[in-house]
Amino acid sequence: xxxxxxxxSVSVAPGKTARITxxxxxxxxxxxxxxxxxxxxAPVLVIYYDSDRPSGIPERFSGSNSGxxxxxxISRVEAGDEADYYCQVWDSSSDxxxxxxxxxxxxx
Amino acid sequence: QITLKESGPTLVKPTQTxxxxxxxxxxxxxxxxxxxxxxxQPPGKALEWLALIYWNDDKRYSPSLKSRLTITKDTxxxxxxxxxxxxxxxxxxTYYCAHSPYGDHYLFWGQGxxxxxxx
Numbered sequence: 554x555x556x557x558x559x560x561x562s563v564s565v566a567p568g569k570t571a572r573i574t575x576x577x578x579x580x581x582x583x584x585x586x587x588x589x590x591x592x593x594x595a596p597v598l599v600i601y602y603d604s605d606r607p608s609g610i611p612e613r614f615s616g617s618n619s620g621x622x623x624x625x626x627i628s629r630v631e632a633g634d635e636a637d638y639y640c641q642v643w644d645s646s647s648d649x650x651x652x653x654x655x656x657x658x659x660x661x
Numbered sequence: 662q663i664t665l666k667e668s669g670p671t672l673v674k675p676t677q678t679x680x681x682x683x684x685x686x687x688x689x690x691x692x693x694x695x696x697x698x699x700x701x702q703p704p705g706k707a708l709e710w711l712a713l714i715y716w717n718d719d720k721r722y723s724p725s726l727k728s729r730l731t732i733t734k735d736t737x738x739x740x741x742x743x744x745x746x747x748x749x750x751x752x753x754x755t756y757y758c759a760h761s762p763y764g765d766h767y768l769f770w771g772q773g774x775x776x777x778x779x780x
Contacts, residue, residue: 554724586766588708595757595770596708607768639708643765648724650698650710650765 555644557653564659571627573656575640578621583642585623587616590655591636599638600625627658635660663687665697665758665771672777673748679776683741683758687769690716690736696761697741699732701754702773709754714741715764748778 698713759767
């Protein structure tokens with residue numbers, strides 16, 4: 554099955570830019586979706602189809618995808634952005650919906 | 662406004678069968694392209710996709726759990742039911758149902774329900 558690899562943790566100071574990566578074999582040929590999950594809460598979709606934002610998601614959240622790496626970028630990071638972030642792809646193999654292992658974003 | 666809510670037992674014994682119901686509103690599971698999926702998350706661990714049912718009754722299962730899972734829908738009741746047989750303590754997790762507008766990502770999620778497997 555398809556494997557998505559995320560760094561376990563990323564730390565960033567308030568007001569700076571956070572970049573969370575999601576690695577996969579030729580992931581650039583797939584659509585990547587990103588979810589934010591705060592403690593005790595359900596995941597929230599923040600980016601879909603690589604770079605689209607659902608209604609209500611700040612423009613500070615953006616995404617890109619090329620080659621073997623997809624990236625979620627959070628600009629002007631705020632304390633409220635502290636959360637776990639998961640990437641997800643749909644793959645036409647036998648295990649269609651694959652999630653990455655998650656990245657804990659810490660705002661210093 | 663789309664909402665989903667999971668319901669079912671909070672505690673099951675090993676070897677028992679778990680039945681979870683997802684009751685939703687704000688969309689129809691007879692609309693082309695729409696799906697409802699189940700995802701679980703063991704305490705402190707990552708999300709794991711389990712199953713999804715499409716508007717046309719097409720069903721997909723995680724290969725590693727396929728033999729234990731069954732997903733069904735009742736369009737008239739706006740419900741999706743997931744059953745998982747032969748429960749084990751490692752199945753202890755929060756179980757989420759989620760709405761998929763095109764079958765490839767999950768736009769709206771339920772609040773989740775914690776299921777503990779213990780004797």
